[in-house]
């Protein structure tokens with residue numbers, strides 16, 4: 611005979627709904643980026659003891675509600691969560707409470723050519739700078755780099771003209787979000803290293819600024835093309851750099867279909883997926899470069 615048990619504390623919902631809201635009333639876009647968890651509390655004993663889902667507001671519905679509410683803007687995470695709390699507790703009378711939590715990711719406008727950009731953003735918190743020095747015989751190699759420089763443009767990006775087969779479902783678009791966390795490494799010319807004429811701190815700041823400008827300035831036909839635009843800027847401005855290598859996840863943002871809730875969605879509310887992600891990697895180098903020796907050995911994830 612099984613022993614009698616009672617139901618202790620319980621709550622349930624959808625965790626980590628990644629919602630990005632772009633406000634595009636004017637050409638100067640605003641971005642709000644949240645990770646929202648919604649969990650309901652109340653009397654759910656029938657669900658646990660009898661398999662009766664009559665009171666179980668699906669976690670899927672909770673997720674949809676988060677995205678639908680984002681259509682009107684987020685305001686502040688606190689206000690957004692208060693709206694959700696009020697909604698669930700007033701809409702379903704057996705929902706007596708719940709727990710709603712959000713993380714907000716802060717973005718700043720990219721400064722391109724001295725001006726705040728209208729629709730290109732860099733995530734606050736910033737990148738990790740890195741450096742590698744390799745000495746082989748008489749040669750000294752210096753590779754500098756950065757990782758996790760997270761950037762997003764809310765328009766001026768598309769993806770079209772790709773081959774289609776029976777497995778292709780992706781729709782062509784000329785207006786999508788393009789977002790990535792840039793990992794880039796650049797190798798300095800051996801002679802410049804040997805002559806000791808590189809100000810590594812100044813070069814770092816300049817390369818970072820040029821990468822951001824390259825990301826922002828032009829329409830992107832693909833992340834691949836944007837990497838080229840970024841590399842071109844750096845190699846034009848820095849003759850002491852011979853090559854650049856990129857590893858960039860394409861952080862997909864999918865337009866949420868809000869039509870089932872009677873709402874339009876003109877590219878304003880997005881589901882920010884974390885995986886799978888596109889992984890775009892490319893090296894760019896000058897025509898004639900100094901021999902890199904084995905300087906790149908041990909740097910993971912680069913071609």
Ligand SMILES: O=c1[nH]c(=O)c2[nH]c(=O)[nH]c2[nH]1
Pocket residue numbers: 769780831832833834860888890
């Ligand atoms: O910028 C992109 N490059 C791709 O190679 C690719 N593939 C894909 O499905 N979407 C995208 N986007």
